[in-house]
Amino acid sequence: MAPILELRGITKRFPGVLANDHIDLTLNQGEIHALLGENGAGKSTLMNVLYGLYRPDEGEILIRDKIAHIAGPRDAIAQGIGMVHQHFMLIPVFTVTENVMLGDESIVNGVVLDRKKVAREIRDLSVKYGLEVNPDSYIKDLSVGIQQRVEIIKLLYRKADILILDEPTAVLTPQEADDLFQVLRNLKARGNSIIFITHKLREVLELADRITVLRLGKVVGSADPQNTNSAELARMMVGRSVILSVDKEPAQPQAVTLDVKNLVVLDERHNVAVNDVSFQVRAGEVLGIAGVQGNGQTELARALTGLRHIESGSVSILGEDTTHATPRKISELRVAHVPEDRQADGLVLGFPVEDNLVLNEYYRPPFAKGLVMQREVIEKAAEERVQEFDVRTPSIFVNVSSLSGGNQQKVIVAREFSRDIKLLIASQPTRGLDVGSIEYIHKRIIEKRDAGTAVLLVSNELDEIMSLSDRIAVMFKGQIIDTVNADETTKEALGLLMAGMRDESAPPRAQTEIPDKSA
Amino acid sequence: MFGMVATAAARKASDVAQQRRWLVGGMLVVIGLLCLWFFAMQVPADVISKYRFSGGGDPVQLPVIELPTRLTNFILALALIAFGAFHITRGVAHSGALFGVSASLLLAIFLTWSIRGASLNLTGLLESTLIRSIPFLLGALSGIMCERSGIINIAIEGMMLTAAFVSVIVGALTGNLWIALVAGLLSGALIAGAHAVLSIRFKVDQIISGTVINIFAAGLTNFLNLRWLTVNQELNNSGTFAKLPIPFLSDIPVLGTILFNQIILVYIALGLMFAVNFLLFSTRWGLRTRAVGEHPKAADTLGVNVFKIRYANVIFAGMLAALGGAFLTLGSVGRFDKLMTNGRGFIALAAMIFGNWNPFGSFGASLLFGFMDSLQLKLQILTSVIPSEFLLMAPYLATIIVLAGVVGRVRPPAAEGIPYEKQ
Numbered sequence: 046m047a048p049i050l051e052l053r054g055i056t057k058r059f060p061g062v063l064a065n066d067h068i069d070l071t072l073n074q075g076e077i078h079a080l081l082g083e084n085g086a087g088k089s090t091l092m093n094v095l096y097g098l099y100r101p102d103e104g105e106i107l108i109r110d111k112i113a114h115i116a117g118p119r120d121a122i123a124q125g126i127g128m129v130h131q132h133f134m135l136i137p138v139f140t141v142t143e144n145v146m147l148g149d150e151s152i153v154n155g156v157v158l159d160r161k162k163v164a165r166e167i168r169d170l171s172v173k174y175g176l177e178v179n180p181d182s183y184i185k186d187l188s189v190g191i192q193q194r195v196e197i198i199k200l201l202y203r204k205a206d207i208l209i210l211d212e213p214t215a216v217l218t219p220q221e222a223d224d225l226f227q228v229l230r231n232l233k234a235r236g237n238s239i240i241f242i243t244h245k246l247r248e249v250l251e252l253a254d255r256i257t258v259l260r261l262g263k264v265v266g267s268a269d270p271q272n273t274n275s276a277e278l279a280r281m282m283v284g285r286s287v288i289l290s291v292d293k294e295p296a297q298p299q300a301v302t303l304d305v306k307n308l309v310v311l312d313e314r315h316n317v318a319v320n321d322v323s324f325q326v327r328a329g330e331v332l333g334i335a336g337v338q339g340n341g342q343t344e345l346a347r348a349l350t351g352l353r354h355i356e357s358g359s360v361s362i363l364g365e366d367t368t369h370a371t372p373r374k375i376s377e378l379r380v381a382h383v384p385e386d387r388q389a390d391g392l393v394l395g396f397p398v399e400d401n402l403v404l405n406e407y408y409r410p411p412f413a414k415g416l417v418m419q420r421e422v423i424e425k426a427a428e429e430r431v432q433e434f435d436v437r438t439p440s441i442f443v444n445v446s447s448l449s450g451g452n453q454q455k456v457i458v459a460r461e462f463s464r465d466i467k468l469l470i471a472s473q474p475t476r477g478l479d480v481g482s483i484e485y486i487h488k489r490i491i492e493k494r495d496a497g498t499a500v501l502l503v504s505n506e507l508d509e510i511m512s513l514s515d516r517i518a519v520m521f522k523g524q525i526i527d528t529v530n531a532d533e534t535t536k537e538a539l540g541l542l543m544a545g546m547r548d549e550s551a552p553p554r555a556q557t558e559i560p561d562k563s564a
Numbered sequence: 565m566f567g568m569v570a571t572a573a574a575r576k577a578s579d580v581a582q583q584r585r586w587l588v589g590g591m592l593v594v595i596g597l598l599c600l601w602f603f604a605m606q607v608p609a610d611v612i613s614k615y616r617f618s619g620g621g622d623p624v625q626l627p628v629i630e631l632p633t634r635l636t637n638f639i640l641a642l643a644l645i646a647f648g649a650f651h652i653t654r655g656v657a658h659s660g661a662l663f664g665v666s667a668s669l670l671l672a673i674f675l676t677w678s679i680r681g682a683s684l685n686l687t688g689l690l691e692s693t694l695i696r697s698i699p700f701l702l703g704a705l706s707g708i709m710c711e712r713s714g715i716i717n718i719a720i721e722g723m724m725l726t727a728a729f730v731s732v733i734v735g736a737l738t739g740n741l742w743i744a745l746v747a748g749l750l751s752g753a754l755i756a757g758a759h760a761v762l763s764i765r766f767k768v769d770q771i772i773s774g775t776v777i778n779i780f781a782a783g784l785t786n787f788l789n790l791r792w793l794t795v796n797q798e799l800n801n802s803g804t805f806a807k808l809p810i811p812f813l814s815d816i817p818v819l820g821t822i823l824f825n826q827i828i829l830v831y832i833a834l835g836l837m838f839a840v841n842f843l844l845f846s847t848r849w850g851l852r853t854r855a856v857g858e859h860p861k862a863a864d865t866l867g868v869n870v871f872k873i874r875y876a877n878v879i880f881a882g883m884l885a886a887l888g889g890a891f892l893t894l895g896s897v898g899r900f901d902k903l904m905t906n907g908r909g910f911i912a913l914a915a916m917i918f919g920n921w922n923p924f925g926s927f928g929a930s931l932l933f934g935f936m937d938s939l940q941l942k943l944q945i946l947t948s949v950i951p952s953e954f955l956l957m958a959p960y961l962a963t964i965i966v967l968a969g970v971v972g973r974v975r976p977p978a979a980e981g982i983p984y985e986k987q
Binding site for chain 2: 096098117118119122128130134135136137138139143144146147148149150152156157158199315
């Protein structure tokens with residue numbers, strides 16, 4: 046089969062970073078080619094070069110055996126290239142139709158937008174590719190899964206046949222991801238060629254026809270999914286062998302640290318998000334909160350850490366009532382928080398790394414004497430923490446915004462874990478991180494557990510929940526639908542609970558009860 | 565047990581909406597009661613308010629409506645109280661209707677009380693309302709075009725002032741009002757171009773850029789006015805556009821006088837309102853403008869040139885504001901006075917926000933502010949107990965109420981004020 050697309054020696058430099066180093070890549074007609082690599086390996090940069098968002102410093106792009114000059118997205122679109130970006134490029138207050146037609150509008154009577162015609166085309170594409178969506182809906186009213194369909198329709202509407210998907214499953218539930226894979230296979234069957242960027246090994250093995258692995262801006266190898274396995278791919282990605290499961294001893298739970306009773310919390314729109322939730326977390330155990338995104342986990346974590354008003358119910362930490370306590374009060378009870386939105390709640394992006402490393406204690410000795418911050422002490426502590434937690438940064442004085450996502454997360458973990466903590470509330474602690482960072486953070490969490498910290502882990506990643514938790518509570522529509530022991534459940538059983546289906550024949554467990562086994 | 569908690573919490577959620585209804589409705593009832601007491605009960609029973617519909621010199625004299633002040637206001641105040649009560653119990657879903665009805669009732673009460681024992685030419689008042697609303701409308705349209713593309717425009721005042729100045733001088737020099745108008749528009753485009761370069765290319769904070777332009781325009785026109793126009797008075801006389809009655813339509817009583825016997829700039833402004841609305845919501849340009857104002861990166865990935873759209877919109881916005889400024893001179897007094905825009909650019913900004921960045925809504929707000937403006941002039945003549953300056957505060961007060969979200973929610977374009985950086 047002749048390659049439809051060929052990248053030759055693509056090199057892209059950013060100040061101080063060689064993001065792509067002479068990368069060669071071919072894409073055949075009608076194949077799904079997975080581009081695998083850790084965060085920061087240069088996958089997105091390469092695709093942005095191909096889509097015309099970056100100019101390469103060296104190298105050339107051949108499309109259908111001809112050298113293509115791609116100076117901007119317009120050229121890429123004209124060559125039949127379409128890209129679904131990791132962060133969706135949709136306008137929330139526009140309808141599906143308006144989003145799809147933007148930049149390539151249908152016009153009647155010389156000037157008037159022809160929304161009807163585009164809506165009709167969208168319906169046709171929906172039927173043809175199984176991408177069901179209402180053209181008249183506003184994007185802001187659609188779920189993330191459906192928004193992604195709109196992104197794919199945008200490409201098809203422009204008659205793109207070389208499709209690039211950048212980390213498309215990062216925001217999807219397992220079910221939505223399965224739907225997406227079906228759509229991609231369907232597209233492939235109709236002759237489209239697809240580049241699929243991911244760092245999830247399972248997806249690569251399930252979907253790809255060919256695999257190319259990038260590391261530190263270089264192609265380190267390629268593989269055929271039939272002849273490889275997760276361990277081998279992971280080794281290529283990280284450059285060493287990685288342990289994919291977490292080694293941990295059985296938990297030794299002690300006294301109750303976090304006690305939540307009949308908690309009710311509202312969301313931004315004043316709808317009930319957490320509905321009468323009760324549970325306990327003991328010192329030395331990890332309670333995982335599983336669930337599909339948007340079932341109240343976000344609001345739960347925010348309420349427990351004092352970032353969201355509690356309507357009714359009570360929260361006590363180490364016997365102290367913190368229902369309406371301020372975040373600082375809760376922090377001073379030696380509670381650590383790894384927030385879900387690390388850039389909004391976890392860091393001050395415009396501050397240097399060193400200040401971000403002491404945000405929870407900057408006002409107290411030894412970091413402050415009275416009103417005056419002790420720069421030397423802070424610098425010394427920051428240097429130590431950067432060393433200990435392997436934060437990759439040019440120095441502790443650069444703004445934390447210039448770090449990669451994984452290193453930003455390590456800054457948060459370094460700050461929160463560097464003191465003696467009694468309770469850890471971690472929301473999506475490894476979202477968007479590479480295998481190496483995930484492994485590292487998981488190890489740290491288990492260390493804290495074994496040191497007697499109570500851990501509440503909120504995650505949408507079922508694998509993460511299952512490998513770290515001792516007990517798992519599943520949230521569905523704001524309630525804890527069931528609580529199970531991690532070693533007595535399966536992924537399938539949790540999946541059903543996450544979808545709100547409970548085995549009605551089994552007696553419901555009392556939600557406040559701690560299983561005897563662990564006592 | 566879960567069910568009970570759930571409903572309790574859900575009730576709590578709807579309480580928030582209920583609370584706002586109580587706040588607004590309660591306010592209306594209280595204001596209604598105050599009106600009842602002050603504007604009705606305090607007026608002697610035999611006092612009459614007369615509304616005329618034709619001026620002294622008009623060929624057709626329409627009948628005069630004589631209303632007993634006390635009874636009329638009694639009824640109007642009761643209507644206001646009833647409306648407030650209705651809002652509390654049932655809720656008025658459309659915020660425009662809520663605001664429109666209560667504002668109209670309040671104004672009617674106040675007007676009837678102000679002219680007790682006297683008479684008022686209502687047609688004349690409405691005619692001057694329309695004329696005075698035109699600079700607000702044009703300023704608001706300027707703000708809309710600019711901000712819908714994501715660039716904040718608080719320089720409307722400065723653009724208007726500059727255009728007012730330039731058009732007078734060019735008018736005096738050339739003796740041609742149309743050349744004067746074009747010169748005014750070009751001066752607005754030039755200033756807007758500076759704003760565009762500062763905020764798009766140099767990514768200067770758009771509020772600061774706008775403020776600088778306002779200060780610069782005020783300083784420059786003051787200086788030139790003092791040094792040049794006051795010594796060469798003949799330069800400060802451009803002449804004005806004459807009224808252009810539309811055949812037949814202008815003969816309609818009341819309505820014809822208000823709408824169809826105006827200078828051409830009024831018709832152009834009203835036409836522009838429809839044109840901007842069409843442009844924004846029905847054309848390719850409008851779709852791209854709004855996209856760039858909401859999520860420029862998304863537009864960029866689809867091959868839309870973010871910078872081109874923004875430059876063009878800001879410059880077009882400058883010309884719209886300039887038309888509003890030229891209207892103050894060429895369309896009205898024919899001469900330039902120091903700082904003659906007198907905050908109209910900022911009221912236009914208020915009208916834009918009030919209208920939720922939509923042309924028609926902003927026109928409604930402009931009319932309201934224009935009404936206040938002309939009413940306070942009349943009240944100066946009627947020597948009301950209430951200082952007319954209070955009415956001049958009304959636009960700002962109303963804007964604060966709207967921005968506080970008491971009446972309804974307004975939503976600025978999401979990417980407004982954020983410079984776009986291409987990688």
